[in-house]
Amino acid sequence: DAGVTQSPTHLIKTRGQHVTLRCSPISGHKSVSWYQQVLGQGPQFIFQYYEKEERGRGNFPDRFSARQFPNYSSELNVNALLLGDSALYLCASRGPAGEPQHFGDGTRLSIL
Amino acid sequence: GQNIDQPTEMTATEGAIVQINCTYQTSGFNGLFWYQQHAGEAPTFLSYNVLDGLEEKGRFSSFLSRSKGYSYLLLKELQMKDSASYLCAVISNQAGTALIFGKGTTLSVSS
Numbered sequence: 001d002a003g004v005t006q007s008p009t010h011l012i013k014t015r016g017q018h019v020t021l022r023c024s025p026i027s028g029h030k031s032v033s034w035y036q037q038v039l040g041q042g043p044q045f046i047f048q049y050y051e052k053e054e055r056g057r058g059n060f061p062d063r064f065s066a067r068q069f070p071n072y073s074s075e076l077n078v079n080a081l082l083l084g085d086s087a088l089y090l091c092a093s094r095g096p097a098g099e100p101q102h103f104g105d106g107t108r109l110s111i112l
Numbered sequence: 113g114q115n116i117d118q119p120t121e122m123t124a125t126e127g128a129i130v131q132i133n134c135t136y137q138t139s140g141f142n143g144l145f146w147y148q149q150h151a152g153e154a155p156t157f158l159s160y161n162v163l164d165g166l167e168e169k170g171r172f173s174s175f176l177s178r179s180k181g182y183s184y185l186l187l188k189e190l191q192m193k194d195s196a197s198y199l200c201a202v203i204s205n206q207a208g209t210a211l212i213f214g215k216g217t218t219l220s221v222s223s
Contacts, residue, residue: 004154033210042116042199042213043155056210090154094209098162100145101211103154 002027004104006091012110013081021076021107025093031055032074033101034066035090043090049074086111114138116214118200123220124190132185132217134200142203145211146174146185149197158185158198187219195221 005024013019025032031050035043045058049068068074072093078085088108092101115137124130136144143162147155159167161176161183173186187194197218201211 031209035211035213040215042201042216043211045210045212048210058210092211097209098143098160100157100160102157103147105154 004091004093004102006089006104006107008107009105010108010110012112014112015081015083017081018077018079019081019109021078021089021091021109023074023076023091023093023104025072025074025091026095026102029093029095029102030072031094031101032068032072033092033094034074034076035092036060037088037090037106039087046076081111083111085109114202114204114212116200116202116212118198118214118217120215121218121220123222126190126192126221126223128190129186129188130190130219132187132198132200132219134183134185134214136181136183136200136202136214138181138202138204138212140205141178142205142209144174144176144183145201145203146172146183147199147201149199149216151196155199190221192221192223195219 033048034046037043047066048056052068063079066076088106090106092103094101118134146158149155159174197216199216200214
């Protein structure tokens, strides 16, 4: 079975641009979460979606937004990119409550 | 607020046993996870504790004390491939069922 897939793998943008990152969860998983991981730190929670509804939001500015589609895939959008947005963006999906979240390989975003 | 603390770095030798500690302060605790992350790779699930006590899974064990806000991950018979970052994460119902991670402990295993 396919795991969590994310695209693109790597991305280079300049300040002020916007970016869309995509995530396909494990088949049957209805919950998708997004995390930002800066080098040397643990992942920081950005958003969680379940059944296409936002169920949680971390401490990130309004430049960050996300949505979940009827097939449970998800997009993370970041507007007005800043140098500090350079990070690994991880998507995780989960089955029923109590099961662990499974992570994709991430999108490495570099802002120049 | 929420706070998760774990040591930044640890070193050990092949065949040894190492214990990585994690202390947490959070409201609405709903469970604690340990993940392993090799450099440049995604975190992979190791263990889950929601009740007090020890969970054993092969060479890895994890312990939880909810009253003390404390967990540890025990790695036995260390191998070189165990060199990685180990992430402690709690589920806090203040953020849905999202994971709140510590900064991770980088474990270096030498021969």
